[in-house]
Amino acid sequence: MTVPVSDRRIVAMGGGGFLMRPDNGLLDGFVLDLGRERSGRDRPRICFVPTAGGDSDASVVEFYAAFADQAEPRHLALFARTIRDIESFLVWQDVVYVGGGNTANMLAIWRLQGVDRAMRAAWEAGVVMAGMSAGAICWFEACTTDSFGQQLQPLRDGLGVLGGSYVPHYHGEAQRQPLFHRLVAEETLPAGFGVDDGAALVYHGTELHEVVSASAAAAAYRVEKIDDEVRETPLPVRFLGA
Numbered sequence: 001m002t003v004p005v006s007d008r009r010i011v012a013m014g015g016g017g018f019l020m021r022p023d024n025g026l027l028d029g030f031v032l033d034l035g036r037e038r039s040g041r042d043r044p045r046i047c048f049v050p051t052a053g054g055d056s057d058a059s060v061v062e063f064y065a066a067f068a069d070q071a072e073p074r075h076l077a078l079f080a081r082t083i084r085d086i087e088s089f090l091v092w093q094d095v096v097y098v099g100g101g102n103t104a105n106m107l108a109i110w111r112l113q114g115v116d117r118a119m120r121a122a123w124e125a126g127v128v129m130a131g132m133s134a135g136a137i138c139w140f141e142a143c144t145t146d147s148f149g150q151q152l153q154p155l156r157d158g159l160g161v162l163g164g165s166y167v168p169h170y171h172g173e174a175q176r177q178p179l180f181h182r183l184v185a186e187e188t189l190p191a192g193f194g195v196d197d198g199a200a201l202v203y204h205g206t207e208l209h210e211v212v213s214a215s216a217a218a219a220a221y222r223v224e225k226i227d228d229e230v231r232e233t234p235l236p237v238r239f240l241g242a
Contacts, residue, residue: 009204014136016218024215043072049097099135107159120159140163
């Protein structure tokens with residue numbers, strides 16, 4: 001089953017949600033509301049995909065604690081896999097929530113296990129696709145990542161559902177902003193977005209619809225090269241706590 005492109009949703013968080021600060025419930029509540037809108041259920045089905053964190057037991061426990069009272073939570077484990085038909089399992093959900101961690105390892109495992117195809121099928125079916133850090137990066141063409149060590153490096157290996165680059169934790173980690181500017185200037189990475197912890201890009205189909213935030217200080221920026229100069233433009237933000 002597929003839905004019109006305009007009815008497909010991606011929520012790409014720079015950081016925040018139940019896995020890291022600001023964990024005030026606003027971003028996760030926004031994602032659940034999209035799941036309710038999509039399904040018509042008060043308790044939407046939500047699946048956590050913790051691959052980037054090595055299927056950490058601690059993150060899975062935190063996920064169930066965060067969502068058990070508001071939704072029907074499940075998780076997709078790949079290191080000790082129990083779900084045979086991953087595509088059907090993900091398409092059955094109302095929300096898929098991808099956790100943070102090692103982006104490069106996550107993408108490699110997904111491709112080996114066919115999760116990349118299942119993720120696209122779920123998005124095409126209208127499942128709300130959400131995630132933070134690695135779980136946001138994955139939808140784009142390119143990013144900067146600490147997958148290979150403490151020194152950030154460019155990566156052009158995303159799923160490519162959304163065009164351009166994505167950089168999370170934009171002002172939360174000292175390397176992020178200056179490296180992104182340099183890589184865009186060199187055209188090592190395409191133009192894209194720098195997103196703070198607590199902010200999220202919301203896509204309708206493949207078009208950016210709005211930026212939302214769980215903190216009045218959290219923002220997102222368009223970074224692009226124009227006339228041999230890198231320009232950073234703040235985007236309008238809707239504070240979810242207002």
